Amino acid sequence: MSVQVANLEEKNMVQLTIEVSAEELEKALQRAYNKQKKDFAIPGFRKGKVPRVMIEKMYGPAVFYEDAVNDLIPQAYSDAVEESGQDVVSRPTIGVVQIEKGKPFIFTADVAIRPEVTLGKYAGVTVTKVDTTASEEEIMAEIDKERENNARIIAVEDRAIETGDTAVIDYEGFTDGVAFEGGKGENHSLEIGSGSFIPGFEDQLIGKNVGDEVEVNVTFPEEYHAPDLAGKDAVFQVKIHEVKTKEIPELDDDFAQDVSEFDTVDEYKESVKKKVEERKAGDAKRAQQEEAMEKIVEKSKMDIPAAMIDAQCEQMINQFAQQMAQQGLSMDQYLQFSGTTVDQLKEQVRPDAETRIKNDLVLDAIAKAENIVITDEDVDAEIEKMASMYQMEADQLRSYIGEDEKENMKLDLASQKAMQFVTDNMKPRAKAKSKAEKESDAEAEQEGAGEE
Numbered sequence: 001m002s003v004q005v006a007n008l009e010e011k012n013m014v015q016l017t018i019e020v021s022a023e024e025l026e027k028a029l030q031r032a033y034n035k036q037k038k039d040f041a042i043p044g045f046r047k048g049k050v051p052r053v054m055i056e057k058m059y060g061p062a063v064f065y066e067d068a069v070n071d072l073i074p075q076a077y078s079d080a081v082e083e084s085g086q087d088v089v090s091r092p093t094i095g096v097v098q099i100e101k102g103k104p105f106i107f108t109a110d111v112a113i114r115p116e117v118t119l120g121k122y123a124g125v126t127v128t129k130v131d132t133t134a135s136e137e138e139i140m141a142e143i144d145k146e147r148e149n150n151a152r153i154i155a156v157e158d159r160a161i162e163t164g165d166t167a168v169i170d171y172e173g174f175t176d177g178v179a180f181e182g183g184k185g186e187n188h189s190l191e192i193g194s195g196s197f198i199p200g201f202e203d204q205l206i207g208k209n210v211g212d213e214v215e216v217n218v219t220f221p222e223e224y225h226a227p228d229l230a231g232k233d234a235v236f237q238v239k240i241h242e243v244k245t246k247e248i249p250e251l252d253d254d255f256a257q258d259v260s261e262f263d264t265v266d267e268y269k270e271s272v273k274k275k276v277e278e279r280k281a282g283d284a285k286r287a288q289q290e291e292a293m294e295k296i297v298e299k300s301k302m303d304i305p306a307a308m309i310d311a312q313c314e315q316m317i318n319q320f321a322q323q324m325a326q327q328g329l330s331m332d333q334y335l336q337f338s339g340t341t342v343d344q345l346k347e348q349v350r351p352d353a354e355t356r357i358k359n360d361l362v363l364d365a366i367a368k369a370e371n372i373v374i375t376d377e378d379v380d381a382e383i384e385k386m387a388s389m390y391q392m393e394a395d396q397l398r399s400y401i402g403e404d405e406k407e408n409m410k411l412d413l414a415s416q417k418a419m420q421f422v423t424d425n426m427k428p429r430a431k432a433k434s435k436a437e438k439e440s441d442a443e444a445e446q447e448g449a450g451e452e
Helices: 022-039 052-059 063-082 136-149 253-259 265-301 307-325 331-338 342-369 376-390 394-400 403-424 436-452
Strands: 002-007 013-020 093-098 105-112 126-128 152-155 164-175 178-191 213-219 233-248 428-429
Touching: 002 063, 013 063, 022 052, 022 063, 022 105, 052 063, 063 093, 063 105, 105 307, 126 265, 136 265, 178 233, 253 265, 265 342, 265 403, 307 331, 307 342, 342 403, 376 394, 376 403
Parallel strands: 126 428
Antiparallel strands: 002 013, 013 105, 093 105, 152 233, 164 178, 164 233, 213 233
16 A cells, blocks of 8 residues: 645645555455345356356446445555554545556545644733632522522412412413313423413412412413414413422521531531632633633634534534433434534534634644653553542553553643643733723722712
8 A cells, every 4th residue: 555645725634645456456346246246146146156257247347346445445544644644633535536456446535634833922821810709699699509409398278379389280271262282281380480381371370379270361472482373372271289389498507507517507608608719719710711722822823624623513513412312312303303404503513613623732732832741650640530530440441441542641631731831820910990990989989088
């Protein structure tokens, strides 16, 4: 096999011209014949025993070309990429140049290669300083969420329905006096004020009591998902079987002891404050890192071929499909439910795909510029960490990881260290105040001076 590399018109796109010997082509043709011969029936020969020369004479010499090409290309392409030394970052676009018995098989592969990056300033990038102090409102919001999680559900018997209650109802909907499909339900739990039903439906149950039969009049939204109901008036016959509400626990020492390791509300609040501030600090750090990367990318230069972005889009969509599968939803089902095509989904993820590529390229360039080297010891430490996370023996996990995976781990670890370098050298500065904020501060100072 031999390979030649030529630059294409688009920047960072090359064409590999790959030549496979006539002998290898002949072997592939014979394999294709052995695979397909059982499918041919020619008078005078038993099925599966027709000589290859007879099949080629009757159906033409190209009868086995497609299978032979599909057999040869994957390995020949892989070998050619390795031999060429090109850092390929996209799927190949294949073109057959020559295929003929007794002659070498020649094909081309158009591929994107990793772009070179000219870095801008990456050390000492100015980012916005973020206040990570937890306010009283934030602390109480966190505590109220915990109180909500520990609420008891109790039956309501001595009053009418209020916003926030859950009503257990039977209902049936009618348009023009005729029941419509999907408009009937029994023993349905409906939280009043959740907005989960048609606008106006829940409001008309407020003030009603258990046992009431209520006629609810609503109008379907113009953009309703069922076209035959969109914009139509409807009447629902509703029977209220049960009303339930949440009993929120009081914020006292007993509650603090139930939900935490602390004995008093003050101690519990202090722990919540610490947790909120830790979360805000993490969010602030990520926001500053994103801001820093945006500025570094903006000042750096790189030519990203479209094929590289396409490959990243496909990878992101495949990852999304795997997430959907874990939730029991196929990609086809998601596309049907969302009314989206694969091409539309690709366009949706394209901006994020391009951002990811630019960030990865820049971090890779920073790692090289800062001579960041990942050793086998670093990889072993990462495997130990992963094994602990997956609750596995490190040696068992190590046995599953091949050399290619280890090289990918080294690239990831180098990027992480490059990001840490950027983070360690960021210069947080307070965001400049707007003209309105400055005027407001000045007015406050004047009022304060007047009071004195």
